[in-house]
Amino acid sequence: MSAAAGRMERVVDGFARRLVAWRHPLSVLFFAMTVFFGWSATRVQLDPGFLKLIPIEHPYMRTMMDYMRDFSGANTLLVNVRWKGEGEIYNKPFMDALQKTTDEVFFIPGINRTKVSSIFTPSTYYIEITEDGFNGAPVVPPRYSGQPEELEEIRKNVRLSGQIGLLVANDLKAAMIRADLQDYDPSKGQEGQRVDYWEVQARLSEIRGRFENPNKYVYKMKADSGPFKAGETVLEGFVDYGPLLRFNSFKVLKTAEGADGAESYTLRGDELDVEIVKNPEFNPDIEVNVIGFARLLGDVIMGLLGVFAFFALAFVITLALLFGYTRSLKLTLVAMVVALLPVLWLVGILPMIGFGVDPMSILVPFLIFSIGVSHAVQMTNAWRQEVVAGASANDASRAAFSKLFIPGAVALLTNALGFAVIMFIDIPIVKELGITACLGVLLMIVTNKMILPICLTHVKLEDYCRRHSLKPESALMVAIWRGIARCAEPRIAVGIFAVTLALLAGSAVMSRNLVIGDSGDGVPELHADSRYNRDNRQIAKSYDIGTDVLTVIVEAKEFEGESCLHYDVISTIDKFELYLRGVHGVQSVLSVAGIGRLIISAFSEGNPRWRALPRSQAGLSAGSKAFDPNLGFNNEGCKAIQVLIFTRGHDGQTVAHVIAEIKRFIADHPVQGVNMRLASGNVGVMAATNEAVAEAEETMLLAIFGALAVLCLLTFRSLKATLCVLVPLTIVSIFCNALMALLGIGLKVATLPVIALGVGVGVDYGIYLFERIQHDMRDGRNFQDAFYEAMRTRGTAAVFTAITMSVAVGTWTLSALKFQGDMGLLLSFMFLVNMIGAVCLLPALGAWFFKASAKAAA
C-alpha cells in the first residue's frame, strides 16, 4: 500500500520537474490555445429551442412527435386583446385593434396559417337555428367596416357561435387570437428550417407595443448602405430597445432600383438612428396579453441578460474575498485569470461541438469559474506556504504541484463524474448541461494543475504579503482551529453525532414532502409576478379553456372510411370525455365527441334532448361538421383524434393524478382497433418530464454515490476514509431535499442536477482534507493531530472556497428567471453545508473510526 503510494508520489514528482523545466514551450502552447479558443468563443450562439426542453425518448413525447404535423402539440401562441374601457368589446377601436392584431399574428414567420383563429378569421362560424333549418356564416361579416349595425351583428353572431369562453372572454371584455407555431417553417423550402424564435418573440413584442406603448420608434439610416440612403426611414416599430438597440438586427424589404421584386436586407441596430414620435395607435384602454412558448422564450432570454450582471457581481465579490484571503494582489490576479481560462476555453469549444448557449447551460461558466477559483486557492495557498518557508518560486511551484496534483485531480475527476451522471437524464437541455460542465471541469485539470504552477513560477511574492504570512497566526485563529479540531475528540464527536442525527431525522421526514414537478401556477421559469405570468393568469381567468392542456391522441387506423362515423370510436371518446370531467383537477374537456353531439342537436332544432351520438353511420354523419380536420381535433379520415383536457394548474400532484386516472380509463375500456395514447400539450410535456425526472433521480443518485465511493476507495484504499467523506455528503443531500420541500421548490429539470452538482463539488473538501490526514497518519500521527494539521494547511482554503463559491452561485438568486434563482439558492446551500459537514462531521466520524488505530499507533 505505502509502496504504491510512494511510486505514485515519484511519478507526480517527475511530472512536476518536467512541467517546470518545459515551462517556456508549454506557455507558448497554452497561450496559442487560449487565443484560438478566444476566437472561437466569439462564434458562440444562443441555442434555445422547444424540443431541447423535453424528454424526447419518453413514450408521451413520441406520441407528440408522431402527430406534430396533425396537431399543434404544445407550441401554441395565445394573443389576448383586452378592452379596459367602458362596456363590452363591441366597439370600433377594439374591433380594429383585434383585426389588426389578427393580421399581424397571421404574418409571423413560422405560424401555421391554416390554424390561426380569432373571430376575424373566416373559419369562425356561427350557427343560427330557425324554424326552417339553420344559417351559418362567419362571425364577422366579410365586408366589416366598423359600422354600429355591424357591431350589433357581431355581438349576436358571437353569442350564436359558441365562442364565448373560447375566442371571446366570458366577461365579454376581451377576445383572443390562437395560433400554432410549427417548429419547422414550411415557407423555407422542402427541408424546412427551424423557427427563428428570436424573430417571433420580437414580432410579438411589436404587436403588444403597437397598442400599449405611447411612443413609436422611427428608424433612419445613419449612412448610405447598399440600396439605403443616409437619413432614409427604413423601419418603424413599437418596442423600445434602449441601449440594446445595437445588438438587434432588423429585416427590411426594399425594391432596389431596376430590380423586379423586393429583396430582404438585414440591418444592424448600430446602423440606425432612432427617432421617438407619438404613437397614433396607442390606446390606454387596450391591453395585449401574449402567452406561449415563443413569448416565454423571449422573456427568458431577456432574463438571461441579467446573467452577465451576476457574473460581474460574482467576479467582484470573489476578487475582494480572494485578496482578503491571500493579501497579495499578484496571487489574486493570477488565480482569477487562471480560473477564467477554463471558462473561455469551454465557451470556445461549444461552437466546435455544435452546442450553443441556452438558459440552463449559461450557468455552467459560473460554476466552472467558482470551481476554478477554489482549486486556484488551494494551489496558490500551498505555493505561498512554500515561498514563505524560503523556497524559490520555481521550487515552490514544483512542490505545490507535487502536493496537490493527486487530491486536486481526484477532486476534479469526481466533479467531472458528478456532471457526467447528469447525462442519465433523458432531456437534451440537461444532457448538454452535463456535457458542458463535465468538459469544463476536465479542462480545469490542464488550466489549474499545469498553467497555474507555470504562472506562479513568474510571480515574486510581495513583501507585505510575505510579512503578513510570516506573522504568527492570531490567537483568535488558533482558537478557532483548535475549536474545530476538537470535533476529532471522541467525546465531542458523540455530541456532533447527536446533533446530526436529530437534524437528519427532522429533514428526512420533511424531505418526504418534496414534490416532483412544479408547485404553484404560472410558468415555473419565471417569477409569479412577471408580465408573462400575469398575462397567463389574465387569460386563465377570463376564458373557459385554461392555458394548461393535456392532449390524449386516440388512434383509430383500422376503420373503414371516416373513423369518427364508427360508433365504437366516437362513443369511446364520448365516454372518455365524461369520465375526464369527473376527474379531480380537470377543468374542461374538448373533443370531436362533444362537438359532434352539439352539432347533431343543432340539426334537431337545437333541442338538447337530441344531444346524443346515434349508433348508425347515417345518424352520426349529421355531426360530420365536427370531424372537419380544419377544426384541429382530428386528422384526415379521423385516423387520429385528439382529446384536449384542460387542467386546473400543473402542479406535480395534479398532473400525476390526471395521468393515473387516464391510464385507468384506458385499461378499463379496451376497444378493438382504438388505441389511446398519452400525451401532448404543455401538461403532457410536464407529465413526461416529471416521469423522466422521477426515473432519473434514483439512477443519478446511485451513479454519483457509487462512482464517488469507487473513486474514494481507489484513492484512499480505506473503507473508513470513504465513509468519512461520503456520510456527510449523503446527509447534506437529504437536507437539500428537505429544504426544497420547505421552500416549495419542486424536483424538476432545473433542480434535479443540483444534488449531483452539489455532491460532485462538495466532495472536494473531504478529499483535500482526508488526503492530508492520511498522509500525516502514515507518518505516525494520530487522527486528531493529523486533522488539526490538515485544517491548518488546507482547511482555511476549504472554508474560504466554500464561502466564495456559495456567494458566487448565490448571486443567481437575483435572477429574473425563477429556476436560476432556485438552482442558485440550492447550490449555494449545498456548497456551504457540505463544507461544514467536511470540517465537523468528517473529523467526528474519523475520531471513532480511527480510535483503535490511534491507540495502536501510540
Added chain:
Amino acid sequence: MTQRGALSSCRKHRGFIAGWPAYGVALIVAASAVYSFAPRTYPPAPATVVHANDLLVTQIAHHGSRWLSAGEQGHILVAQSEQGPWHDAKVEPQRGSNFNDVLFVSDTVALAVGHESWIVRSEDGGETWKEVMFDAERSEPLLALAGPYDGTLFAIGGFGQYLTSTDEGKTWQRATHEALGDRHLNDMTRLGDGNLLIAGERGLLALSCDNGATWTALPEIYAGSFFGALALKDNGLLVYGMRGNAFVTHDRHTWVQAAVPGKISLFGGTVDDDGSIVLVGENETVLRSTDGGKTFAIALAGERNRLIAVLPAEGDGWLVAGESGVGLRKPGGKS
C-alpha cells in the same frame, strides 16, 4: 505466523468494535437516505365520479324525499334532498345511451326513457334500475314519459314513436296514430278536463279525448316545433317551443301568444305552487309569468348553456337541470 495473524485479526475486530458509534451513524444515514429518496407518493386525490354540475341532465323527478336526475350516457343521479348530494344510481346493463325523461310512477317505482328506445325501471325509488326495453338498431329516441293516467303510462318520442303500458311500465305496447304521423313527439300532458295533449315537431298539437286511444291534430298555430306543454291551474294550457314562442289557451280554439323577452328557445317548464308559470331555455334563462302566461319576465339568466327541466324548490327558487347539470337557482344568485 499464526500468532501474528491472530493478533492482526483481533486488532481489526477491536477496531470495528471501538468505532461502533461511527458505523452506527453511517448505517442510520444510509437508512435515512433510502427512506428519503424512496419513490414518493401523493396523498390520494378525490375519487373520479360523475359531477352533478357537469353532466347533461334532461329531466328531474321528485317524489317525497327522493329526487332523480336523468341524462347523459345512461346516468341517473339520486339525492335525498334537492340540495344534493347527488350520487350515481346503478343501471344494469349500462347501455351508455342518453336518457331523456324520468318519472315516479309510485312511491318506489320509477321509469326512465331515452335513446335507442331504452326504457329502464326501478322498484327501489331509483337506486337500481333494470332494463325493460332496448333496441340498438332503433336510432330514434324516446323523448318523454307521461302518466299514469287512469292506469296507463305513455312513452313518446322521435318519428312518431308511441308506446303505452298498463302494468306500471313492466311491459309496453307500440302503436301508431295517423294524427301524429312521423313527427317527433316532444311532450304529453293531461288537461284539467281529463283530455290528453301531445306537443311536437313542426307545430304539432294533438288531442285525445279517450285517454290515448285516438288522437286528433289541432289546427296549426305556429310552424316551428313545440318542446313542451303545461296544464295550468286555471284549467288553461300553455305550449312552448322554439325561439321564444309560447301560446296560451283556455278553450283550445283561441290562442294568445305570450310576450317572451328575447328569442330564446324554451325546453322545459313547471307551474309553481302559487300558480305562476316558469319556463326555462337557452342561455340558462328562467322566465316567469304571474299573469297566467300572457307575459313572461326574466327571473334568472346565465351563460351559454341550455336549461331543459325545472321543478319548484323549497322557499324561493327552482331546481333546474340542463347542459350544466342539476342544481338549485335562487333569484339573486346561484346557490
